[in-house]
Amino acid sequence: MLHIVNKSPFERNTLESCLRLATKGSAVLLTEDAVYAATTGSAAEGKIKAAMADLKIYALSPDLQARGMAGRVMDGVNLVDYGGFVDLVTEHSNCQSWL
């Protein structure tokens, strides 16, 4: 399953809900303001690092670039462009946007 999160963890609790409920082996794609969760030095860093044990974490590269955060991506986060976003949707049997 692919989980899509699009809000900053400092604005909403959707990332937290997603990480709590996503089952082992699932993928999480961070887009829009959620890409802040993929950066080093933020308060969400620990949560993402812990989640990496069970989940594959992706972040949308154009959204990181738009926010000037492309140089601060945590190790272990996989970067994708929109084409990669489409691939993630098709490669997983279903997807859930956490709104």
Added chain:
Amino acid sequence: MKIGVLVSEGPYTHQASDSAYNFVKAALEKGHEIYRVFFYHDGVNNATRFTEPPRDDRNIVNRWSELGKQYNLDMVVCIAAAQRRGIMDENEAKRQGKSGDNIAEGFRISGLGQLVEAGIQCDRLVTFGD
């Protein structure tokens, strides 16, 4: 693969409409079929041709219309959400006694059943919202 897209945020709000557009474009360029783009809740505001953003800004509505034309997309606006927000096609304007319509090229107004049907027919349904 057959993909359906749901857009539930208006243009120039946060980023959902932009994200949906970029996703749809990338999927089409990869050769996937976009079965339908369904505009719901504030997402119906993507379908008014009366938007006139500053010249140095992207025109989100025209961009949808152009992509729709290029790929013959089925872009459906929820009728109940549209009525609440003043999005009308010619028929609706006539039926409601309004002085004119404002739906942009390539969009059509229909019911929520179209979203349900897209969910059934598509291999994937991707939601973009707020």
